[in-house]
Amino acid sequence: xxxxxxxxxxxxxxxxxxxxxxxxxxxxxxxEGDEKAADGEAxxxxxxxxxxxxxxxxxFNDEAxxxxxxxxLARQRFDPKARYDITTGDxxxxxxxxxxxxxxxxxxxxTLFNAAGDEVCVAREKSMGKAIFRRAIGFVxxxxxxxxxxxxxxxxxxxxxxxxxxxxxxMNVRRRFKWRDVYDIDASADTERVLDRRLLxxxxxxxxxxxxx
Numbered sequence: 001x002x003x004x005x006x007x008x009x010x011x012x013x014x015x016x017x018x019x020x021x022x023x024x025x026x027x028x029x030x031x032e033g034d035e036k037a038a039d040g041e042a043x044x045x046x047x048x049x050x051x052x053x054x055x056x057x058x059x060f061n062d063e064a065x066x067x068x069x070x071x072x073l074a075r076q077r078f079d080p081k082a083r084y085d086i087t088t089g090d091x092x093x094x095x096x097x098x099x100x101x102x103x104x105x106x107x108x109x110x111t112l113f114n115a116a117g118d119e120v121c122v123a124r125e126k127s128m129g130k131a132i133f134r135r136a137i138g139f140v141x142x143x144x145x146x147x148x149x150x151x152x153x154x155x156x157x158x159x160x161x162x163x164x165x166x167x168x169x170x171m172n173v174r175r176r177f178k179w180r181d182v183y184d185i186d187a188s189a190d191t192e193r194v195l196d197r198r199l200l201x202x203x204x205x206x207x208x209x210x211x212x213x
Contacts, residue, residue: 001061002027002043004197008188011039012172012204014181021048023205028184044069044201048209055084057209059202070094070198072206083113084210086202095120095199097206112158112195112203120195121169123203126155156207158187158195169195172204181208 007027015022023046026039045065048057059070068089076082083098093115100122103109109124158170170187185204187195 004201005193007197008186008190010185010201010204012181012183012185012201012208013039013042014208016180020050021209022046023048023208025201046205048205055210057202057205059089059205070202072097072202084206086199088198094196094202097123097199097203099210108156108207110203110207112199114196114199120199121158121160123156123158123172123207126157126171156204158200158203160194170200172207183208 011026024042025044026042029040046059055074057072061067083096086094096113098111100109107125112120154174156172160167169190173184175182
């Protein structure tokens, strides 16, 4: 079993199915060799059931769903500003994630909260210019339908904001030219471990799944 709290680097892979969205997490090993080997063995499997009135995303330790690890559950139905509760497998609070609707019109932005409901950081698209360009491409006839496959950066940064000061705690970078979404997560900048790694993993899945990517 991977000790999530002690890790700084993760790989998130999307596994597309007809009825459900699935993801898996691994901890990268040596960069040598083929890509899948370097990504390491999967230690967490995620399932988002589609066509649910309230979003419900569950994390398990294996594909057989032997042990629940985490869960993301919406508080309201069909609310673009809804807050999502993140809990452990036995229901203990880990934190919350909430989309910042106004800012997300131009640049996808989320606020992350700890178990006590206090703001921990903001997760936002790293580049405002690229975020706007990607949205504009989506309106171009014939091209918009394929905008997700274009080499436009879709990267997130997790930033702790204190007045005018900003500190990047983690990065979530999408690999380019992949048929399925693959993200490299790097939280090595968070040396004080301000950001709960469980909250980080849940947020990276939530930001992908809740945008129907």
